[in-house]
């Protein structure tokens with residue numbers, strides 16, 4: 421009998437939790453997994469007593485679905501998704517819907533959306549954020565793909581998503597791989613937010629010599645203001661957590677890994693020519709942390725100032741707050757710049773305000789701050805850069821004196837602040853009507869006859885100087901200027 425609202429393939433923890441979440445919302449789900457014993461384990465375990473239907477083949481799964489059929493995959497990204505699509509398509513009709521909920525590279529989703537549209541199948545690639553807990557009780561869901569599919573999954577997705585102020589943290593993102601693209605940038609922003617907090621912590625600990633309990637008090641206070649967010653909240657809890665051996669935090673090896681998506685965001689920024697400096701520095705900070713043994717050796721070999729502070733620590737904590745806040749604004753400004761450029765590059769129509777709304781709940785970067793971003797895009801949907809919004813301009817203006825002090829003091833004391841300082845460099849570059857790229861263009865013209873534009877002539881008109889008296893009027897056509 422065809423009765424299930426949706427089928428789900430892939431019963432790892434994320435898949436199981438999404439299914440249970442859907443079941444809680446009276447959505448009837450049929451499930452399948454390659455290793456079918458996992459279907460049986462699930463049905464006899466966590467799914468016992470629910471309306472979930474276990475199936476043992478793709479045919480049985482598809483046969484149990486209402487029309488138009490909706491099949492969601494929560495499987496390993498890449499080839500596995502392609503092979504499940506190949507298995508599904510012969511059993512589907514035109515107008516049926518396939519959804520991929522994995523952390524898939526958006527270019528694969530671009531391709532699949534187009535290929536399946538030719539067969540009349542509507543494809544969705546959706547970002548899902550919030551980890552296992554989010555999947556179970558309310559994730560942030562960022563769907564993109566074939567817009568014709570959206571009305572068929574909207575109610576299901578919006579009912580299982582996190583809700584903030586009565587609004588679901590799920591809306592249509594845009595065409596093709598836009599949903600998974602936005603999820604990728606979300607993960608990059610998460611890298612940035614985490615590194616910003618690490619720098620504040622390091623400054624308080626090594627720079628100001630504060631203990632865990634005092635730092636916990638500071639983060640708890642910050643969580644009541646403009647920095648109110650999930651990551652500040654868990655940082656507060658981590659700093660307050662003690663067991664028999666003391667603070668677990670102080671026993672954790674300072675070596676971080678980095679999974680695909682943060683790195684992908686950085687690579688994509690380079691591809692699209694967007695100065696995503698803060699997220700880039702966050703990825704590199706993890707890479708540097710991973711070189712633990714080399715750093716231990718270098719610490720013996722290389723000299724620098726030993727951090728010491730004799731000013732007003734309480735006042736300085738306020739400056740660190742401002743450095744974190746201002747840098748965070750820069751990070752989101754850069755992240756949004758990247759998304760805008762991708763939309764231009766791939767021809768996606770995106771609603772930037774609703775992207776902020778989707779991130780307001782359910783996911784790791786959830787924060788009050790995202791409400792301000794939503795408001796900025798509500799005021800001006802075509803906002804070029806968050807820094808050009810009055811609210812964020814005023815916020816940066818108010819924070820910048822403290823921010824500059826932290827970056828300067830960090831340099832003086834030998835405390836690395838890669839995201840605070842790169843954010844400041846971006847800010848000062850962005851607000852500079854004139855940058856030294858005239859020298860750069862002169863150099864390129866000197867050694868490669870690349871030609872240059874002039875301040876006093878129309879854009880696009882190229883000039884060349886015979887710098888060494890032998891170049892004549894030869895100009896390079898090999899490189900872009």
Ligand code: 2AM
Nearest residue numbers: 430431432453454455458494495496500
């Ligand atoms: P499994 O339980 O049979 O391993 C997350 O790993 C999900 O992706 C699981 O449901 C897993 O199925 C599925 N998966 C991983 N590799 C797969 C493959 N090569 N073919 C089919 N499913 C796969």
